[in-house]
Amino acid sequence: MFFDQKFIEWVEENPIEGLIKAGQMALAKQKELENQQEWTDPEHELLWDASSFISLVLETNEIATGLRIPDATPELGVNCQELLKYIEDVIGALKGHATKLKIDSYKNRYNTALKNTFAYEFSQGDLDRVQVLVAEIRNHITENTSLEENHKFRLLKRLEKLQMELHKRVSDLDRFWGMVGDAGVVLGKLGKDAKPIVDRVKEIAEITWKTQARTEELPSGSQNPMLEHDENT
Structure with missing residues (x-):
């Protein structure tokens, strides 16, 4: 080589x-x-x-x-x-x-820093929680022995890119929602073994939706109609 x-x-x-x-x-x-x-x-x-x-x-x-x-x-x-x-x-x-x-990086930094420009804003508590969840997802992916190495590598790279965009104000939520799709693929491959990863991605999705709904001025407590909700919880 x-x-x-x-x-x-x-x-x-x-x-x-x-x-x-x-x-x-x-x-x-x-x-x-x-x-x-x-x-x-x-x-x-x-x-x-x-x-x-x-x-x-x-x-x-x-x-x-x-x-x-x-x-x-x-x-x-x-x-x-x-x-x-x-x-x-x-x-x-x-x-x-x-x-x-x-x-793009320069634009995003200034775009999210300027208060007069549109941005989604996480609460500090939600931001801290997402950071913890991302770290836990990374650990579960790294330790998983059932995922193919190439798939594991792609997931870890996407997590890394997501973590780079973890700021209180962000111009879009694409990478956050992209994690939902990634979790679906992992679930399809691993079944029940994917639960620790999927559960954490679901929590990130709920935080992301709450942030988006608040920014878009939807009624308090609005749920994302595209996500499943357990009515017993």
Whole structure:
């Protein structure tokens, strides 16, 4: 493997920045290997190695670039040219993506800080409770031995992104509601074994609905018609 385990783990924690770095490392190594006359086997192997890694990380993290790793052909030179272009295009796409994320982050910070702009506002008690629930969900996912590792990794990444947005004022609740869908998938895969996770996600959903209903000025005590309620409770 071209990339060592330590680097791979760093990319898992920082997929956008990590993939840009991975692509740049591969391009730099390819420059060292080229002989200015024809494509070589070491270049061919390097470019397939790096491109396969980049493609897998993009897929695992559901990062949309509109790019697809090229299909293999019998021609070494054609493969190398296409793979080189793929890596260069991914770097370009992700640099734009990273810039957009940074701009969105700045906008969200100011958007939620300005009192005159619309935002959903959690009470401090609800915010503290959500933080506890997220930590407990993370522990249950990490300790679960029935979930596939890829699915577990995706859930933990989504939890991480949710936790990054845990502020008293937020511009939208998309990531909070997204947890409900994730819990449904876990329930479908694990059945009763998913109860500790599902119960905590349900509590987050109830807090999220209460916050949304209050912000949208719905009558006090309004329940979300899309969520099931146990009339015996």
